[in-house]
Amino acid sequence: MATPVPDNTVPTDAPGGALRERAEVHLRALAGDSARLREDQWTAIHALVAERRRALVVQRTGWGKSAVYFVATALRRAEGAGPTVIVSPLLALMRNQIAAAERAGIHARTINSSNTTDWEAAYTDVAAGRVDVLLVSPERLNNPEFRDRVLPELAAGAGLVVIDEAHCVSDWGHDFRPDYRRIRSLLHDLPDGVPVLATTATANERVTHDVAEQLRAGGEREDTLVLRGPLERESLRLAVARLPDSTARLSWLAEHLPKIQGSGIVYTLTVSAAQETARFLTEQGMDVRPYTGQTDPDERREAEDDLLANRVKALVATSALGMGFDKPDLGFVVHLGAPQSPISYYQQVGRAGRGVQRAEVVLLPGREDTQIWEYFAGLSFPPEQTVRQTLEVLADADRPLSPAHLETRVDLRRTRLEQMLKVLDVDGAVRRVRGGWEATGRPWSYDAERYEAVSRAREREQRAMLDYIDLGTCRMEFLRRQLDDPEAVPCGRCDVCTGEYWPTDVDSTRREAAAEHLDRPGTPIAPRRQWPTGMSTLGVDLSGKIKEELRAGEGRALGRLTDIGWGNELRRVLAADAPDAPVDERVVQGVVRVLASWGWERRPVGVVVMPSLTRPGMITDLASRLARLGRLTPVGALEYGTGQGPGPRRHNSAMRLEQVYSALAAGEELAGRMAELQERTPGPVLLVDDFVDTGWSLTVGAALLRRAGAPEVLPLTLATTGS
Known part of the structure; x- marks a missing residue:
């Protein structure tokens, strides 16, 4: 049914009768001969097809929300309307929906990050009327090329717009996604008469109200039709x-x-x-x-x-x-x-x-x-000072800035930075363009009250x-x-x-x-191979690939802080309020087992300690015990150039690298001991620290030791962060 066939024999504003009969036929093609429309399904379909309304359906999983938009699609296409555009969050959902649509004779295509080579063909098929349903991920809505070249024409010609998992639109929801807020702009720009359906199985009253308001997208549009059913699941x-x-x-x-x-x-x-x-x-x-x-x-x-x-x-x-x-x-x-x-x-x-x-x-x-x-709560919207700083940096720039370049000016991790930019984009304060992000110059206010209420x-x-x-x-x-x-x-x-x-x-x-x-220890620490972009902005002359002769080898950690095995013990030992005390024998033996199972090409000959302002006793004691147990030479410790060390920990790669690069040093005594060791017993050295986060302290430390004569540096920590 890819080519629309006009069907004007039955008035589509009939409250039942022929329109419902045709809807039932399409439902049976989709779900089997015994399928019958629920009353709320029919109410939604009638509102979309006959009344061209905007509707929000909140119903339990398995109720048949997808049947509503596929049946409505079939009816709209039979009237000669354009294709249905479904904004869908996950590839798994897209694949299931395409398979379901095909069973009902509805030709569906998808545009997402995994099928970039198919995009042009999909656009051509849409323009030629060969596509009934086009599924797009919310991230596509703000891809500059898609947003500027494809979306306006697609929205103007859409017969129906569907937002699946619509609770993601609301920052009150449990799974808020900034990319979904771009949908508000899409809805605002839709021509009058294009019906819109939003669906979700998980929205409380507050989220339902918020999503319903966003579906109106301002103006004098009729209130969103909300169809909410009981959420009982008898199975x-x-x-x-x-x-x-x-x-x-x-x-x-x-x-x-x-x-x-x-x-x-x-x-x-x-x-x-x-x-x-x-x-x-x-x-x-x-x-x-x-x-x-x-x-x-x-x-x-x-x-x-x-x-x-x-x-x-x-x-x-x-x-x-x-x-x-x-x-x-x-x-x-x-x-x-x-x-x-x-x-x-x-x-x-x-x-x-x-x-x-x-x-x-x-x-x-x-x-x-x-x-x-x-840990995940730490990914919330940044404080106002950080957001204002980002806007000022973008406003002062003479060209768009990529997230990598922004990291040299704004102390946020990449993921959190990109999330913030998406929110600012929807708010109209910034805009994603080719080459990165730019400020729009529009007024913007920090809604502290709302962010606090969400928290x-x-x-x-x-x-x-x-x-x-x-x-x-x-x-x-x-x-x-x-x-x-x-x-x-x-x-x-x-x-x-x-x-x-x-x-x-x-x-x-x-x-x-x-x-x-669970007691098996050992988690690899992948070495950094590339310096962050734009370090010259911070006065650090590092760029491109890290030279092989300065690079750390693959390291090991006893475990991740998020592990269900060693993680519990490591979170206790490395807690912010934990004392700077030697780790217990079980932890030491765990590290020894990490060393025993490492599988290195050359056995280490020495141990070097990373400097620490918070746990110097713990790290020094651990390195000393490992040296005795492994019969390794204690070479000494790297040091900080000042008593303050690198300063308060920065959270992104560029700023953390600038900190440790300017603070870390290999003193003359350490360099002398390294030379003596390599002359007497050449081989790799272990570089011991408490935990690895961004990895830049160990990267800089390894480069200093390589310059001091170590043929290979193998980082060894108690823990690594991460999910």
Whole structure:
């Protein structure tokens, strides 16, 4: 049905009758001969097709929100309208939607970061009327070429615009995404008469109101039609199992997942936890795959296909699989660690049980969950002074500045900087152009009251999640009330309602296997190979590739701060209020095991200590003990040129490098000892520090030691940051 066929035999403003009959025909083509429209589905379709309205549908996962826009698309195309444009957040969702559309005879194409070679052909097909549905990612909306060349024509000719996972539009929502705010501009510029549909399964009253207001996009448009239904999921069996530690939780998974019918998802809070859990379950004979934002796109697609086809028992995933994965017979969702919002938890568990009578939903909370929440809370909108500084830098620049160049002037990590720029872009204060970002010169105000209110809302959600864990009443009713579902009642199925709780005893053999797995130390530290862009702006003459003769070798850390094994111990040892004291023997033996399993080409011959203003005693003691145990020569320590060291820690690469480059030094005594060592016993040296974050301290330290005669420098730390 790619070419529109005018159909004027039935008036589309009829409240039922022929229009509904044709809608039912299209629904059956999409969902099967037994499918019938729900009343709210029909209300939405009629509003879009007959009344050209803007509508927000808030309904549970599996209710049939996609059927609304595919049926509306078929009806609009039959009238001769242009293609439907769907803004969709995840590639998994796009692939599922394209497959569903094709089943109904609707030709769909997608424009996203993974198919750049297909973009021109897609644009040509749209212009020729051969495309019924075009799916685009929200990030495309502010791609300069797409925004300026393609979007205006596409919006002008659209027959229907759909915003999927619309809670992402609102910064009150649990999964706010700045790119989604660009949609407001898209909606504002749409010609009158182009209907708009927004859909989500997870929006409380505040988010619903916010999204509905944004759908109006100003002006004198009619109020958004809001269709909100009950969020009950009769198939879900909610439960919480409190286990004492990570070892018990891993062994619980290995023991109980094989007993649960079907295949499903094990969610973790961090990338490292997903990878580690997947490795352990694989070792225990289970067919699972890791799935994170760092997984190769082809591997992610293969993993999705394997789960859809039940070729694996589970995907061990981060929130990268939180939206858009459509598998009606998903048999279980288990969380290894609690999300920081009951609303996001409901959204994730809603993946399960859409096409089966019973699906198990189990939460295994951990003591470290709140610490991980605190880490992600540090990614909130920056303070006003930082934002103003960014605007001033862009205003004073004589050309657009890339994020890399901005990092030399604004102390924000790349991810947080880019998030801030996207918000400022939507607010009209900056604009993304070829070559980077530029200031628009438009007035802009820092809405401190709103940002603070959003922060308080996040804190309330976290407290509510802790309440859910210790709940003494119905779990489903609690989640529905968090989403302001007026029909929330006790479900009669969760562990609290039935009194049937998952056992928390674990098999001793499995527990030993889990303990052994988690106790394995060692995480690679990849060496920096390129100096940051624009260092000359900071008065540092470094650019391009780091010379091979100055580069550090691949290092090792005992573990990540986010690990579910060593992470708990390392977070305690390296806490801001922890004393500067020697680490205990278990930690030392863990580092020794890291050294024993390193697999280096040449064994180290010496140990050098990084200087520290906060933990000098800990690092010096650790290096000394390693030297004795490994029979390595203590070479000495690098030093700071001043008593203040590099100063307050900077957060991005450029500014942190400028700090350590100007502060670190290899004294004459250290250089003399290095020369003596290399003359007597040539070989690599270990460079010992407490933890690695940006990696620039170790990079500069390694360059100084290479200049002092070390043929190779191998960084060794207790911890590395990261997800």
